Amino acid sequence: MLLQTRIVKLFLLVSAWSMVLGALLIASHRFGHRAISSQQLLRSFSELTPEITNNRSNARRDRKVVLGDFGREWKPRLPNCLIIGFSKCGTLALRGFLSLHPDIVSTLRELRYFTLFYKKGLEWYRNQMPLSKQGQITIEKTPSYILSPEAIERIYEYNSSIKLIVIVRDPIVRLQSLYSHTFSDDPKSSENPTFKEWCADNPRSLRVLRNVDYAQHIEEVFHFFPKQNVLVLSEESLEENPMGVMREAEEFLGLKPYFSRQDFVFSKEKGFYCFNTSSPHYPEILETVVLNKKTGCLGSGKGRDHPDIDGKFLKELVDVIRPYNVRLFRLIGKKFSWENFKDTPR
Numbered sequence: 001m002l003l004q005t006r007i008v009k010l011f012l013l014v015s016a017w018s019m020v021l022g023a024l025l026i027a028s029h030r031f032g033h034r035a036i037s038s039q040q041l042l043r044s045f046s047e048l049t050p051e052i053t054n055n056r057s058n059a060r061r062d063r064k065v066v067l068g069d070f071g072r073e074w075k076p077r078l079p080n081c082l083i084i085g086f087s088k089c090g091t092l093a094l095r096g097f098l099s100l101h102p103d104i105v106s107t108l109r110e111l112r113y114f115t116l117f118y119k120k121g122l123e124w125y126r127n128q129m130p131l132s133k134q135g136q137i138t139i140e141k142t143p144s145y146i147l148s149p150e151a152i153e154r155i156y157e158y159n160s161s162i163k164l165i166v167i168v169r170d171p172i173v174r175l176q177s178l179y180s181h182t183f184s185d186d187p188k189s190s191e192n193p194t195f196k197e198w199c200a201d202n203p204r205s206l207r208v209l210r211n212v213d214y215a216q217h218i219e220e221v222f223h224f225f226p227k228q229n230v231l232v233l234s235e236e237s238l239e240e241n242p243m244g245v246m247r248e249a250e251e252f253l254g255l256k257p258y259f260s261r262q263d264f265v266f267s268k269e270k271g272f273y274c275f276n277t278s279s280p281h282y283p284e285i286l287e288t289v290v291l292n293k294k295t296g297c298l299g300s301g302k303g304r305d306h307p308d309i310d311g312k313f314l315k316e317l318v319d320v321i322r323p324y325n326v327r328l329f330r331l332i333g334k335k336f337s338w339e340n341f342k343d344t345p346r
């Protein structure tokens, strides 16, 4: 009798394991050569084992339970790459495009761990991360990290060999972008100051100087990290040639080339490259970037109209800012062709 019970138990155990293995085989067959993403994994498990994962929101709420033992490999991992700055320089588009890569996962929100939430500790930080598989790169982007020397030091203490990505932009266009962002609630209001007034009528005002000196902050990064661990990109290149920038990033991150021109489509209406909505990966992208679902473009908060700058004030700004650019280009060993500074020497 005892023997019979044991045999039945053994039979049940073997059957359960065969089901699990079968489920895994179906999932791997379904997703072919491409690394299966966390979303896909959850999706496939929810289809195969509806009693475990009723829907994806349940899955999100308790990821450890959902994945159970057979999902041990898929877990939130601490980031090994950070996009640390600068705000208004295309950080979201950069993160979004990068997350198309099958070997990259990224956080939806800016976590501000190394600035605001450091006290919450590494376990908190880890638990904010998307699920990833061993070998995948986890990216977090918080553009304000670069403004805080304390955050840079904390990042170094956290992982001195982490890869850092910095993206810069024509400083005058960045100022225009900040202006448009500030008055985005009611951009046409007659109450709004003009761009020049917003700059306190002074090309050397604190507001201007605070936002145009990239070198000062990048120097702080180089104080801790070797230059080969820091990739400096430009918003202009990302805007004109996202595919080229993705190649550069792939090389920097040691990833195989994945991107192709078909991944990006230029939207005349938006004036920017957008995600290709017919890409097979598009449904996943929708889960990692907030987009206009129909067009595949970033939302209306990106690509705003910029204010005009009166000619005389523009020239004053160019004269004040030019030396900052020269310092930046020397520091990073490359030069960006910025419309407002066409004649800037290297």
Ligand SMILES: Nc1ncnc2c1ncn2[C@@H]1O[C@H](COP(=O)(O)OS(=O)(=O)O)[C@@H](OP(=O)(O)O)[C@H]1O
Residues within 6 Å of the ligand: 086, 087, 088, 089, 090, 091, 092, 093, 143, 176, 177, 178, 180, 235, 238, 239, 272, 273, 274, 298, 301, 302, 303, 304
């Ligand atoms: N492909 C694509 N689609 C939309 N927008 C794009 C793209 N590539 C670069 N950009 C530029 O990104 C600018 C916003 O930068 P950030 O994402 O860093 O802004 S933020 O700091 O996170 O608020 C945003 O600035 P504004 O034009 O001033 O809105 C865009 O010019």
